Amino acid sequence: MKIGILTFHHIDNYGATLQACALWIFLNSQGYDVEIIDYRPLKISWIYFRPLIPLKRLGKVFVNIPRAWKMRQFLLSNVKLSDRKFYDKKGLQYYNDKYDVVICGSDQIWCLDSFRGYNSSFFLDFINKQTTRKISYAASFGNTLKLGDYQKEIYALIGQFQTILVRDSNSLKIIKDQCNQEATKVLDPTFLIKYEALLEPPKIKDKYLLLYTQAEIGAEEEDFIKSLATNQNLIIISVGRDHKLAQINLEGAGPKEWIGLHSQASYIVTNTFHGTVFSIIFQRPFNVFVPSDKSNKVTDLLTDLGLENRIFSDKLKSQILNKEIFDIDYEPVSRILESKIGESKKYLVEAIS
Structure with a gap:
């Protein structure tokens, strides 16, 4: 069985990187052929990685290349990314029917109130529901309370999911009250794996x-x-x-x-x-x-x-x-x-x- 995961995996954030890795590692341990769909919306990429571009201000260089490089190497060492990467929604159509199952989540991929705004790709609008099973795992609306102008579209997209698993009670309520669907609350994927092989003990001797x-x-x-x-x-x-x-x-x-x-x-x-x-x-x-x-x-x-x-x-x-x-x-x-x-x-x- 071939599984694709769509989530925030390409950003300079420990939590986002680790949740993506954890979900992939758990599914891989279950024997599935699983990969993360390498989708990097330009708007998100630019906002996260703009601070990593060396900018000379008042004689100083503001850059954190080491963390970005380590984040990327950690990801590449621990998960499988799709062969193709895309920076816009149109490119995602390539994966319309390439998987048996596509999972969206975890993280706040459904939050409408962040700088990311609404992106229908994270509701799997590019996936053919006739050939591919759509599910979410620990997806979250974050601090979004109302779907507003997007309610009708999200209602239709959520209706195409075979199973909806969310991360928090607020997301559970939105799915029920504004999408008329049943969802189940689950843990963030970082709880699903062990970390002995993934951690580097600190060299600091003091408490x-x-x-x-x-x-x-x-x-x-x-x-x-x-x-x-x-x-x-x-x-x-x-x-x-x-x-x-x-x-x-x-x-x-x-x-x-x-x-x-x-x-x-x-x-x-x-x-x-x-x-x-x-x-x-x-x-x-x-x-x-x-x-x-x-x-x-x-x-x-x-x-x-x-x-x-x-x-x-x-x-x-x-x-x-x-x-x-x-x-x-x-x-x-x-x-x-x-x-x-x-x-x-x-x-x-x-x-x-």
């Missing part, structure tokens, strides 16, 4: 607090991080971007380094979904600053696993001095997670077959 952020953090949040690191005698390492709080900045870290840093951290602070996911995978003490545009997916995941108390709060701040902040009982979390992983794998394999 550290790992800071992984995308959105900016406020003064109160900065004070919390500084107090926690000082009280627990942790150095601060920022991965993925430079941060003034950090003693060590690893802006150019590749995915293997990123995974390894999460696996060994004494504490993790993040405001991202996948930073939260990998804190849980490696059973690290952590907390999350939840930005408004990530509240759906982050809060949804933490609620499902009984970890809502890891969201930044006054109560969490009060636990710094007595070390209660490090006390996470992962035994019940593991039981819930093990059950959900089994269910997610089952739903995906059944959807394919």
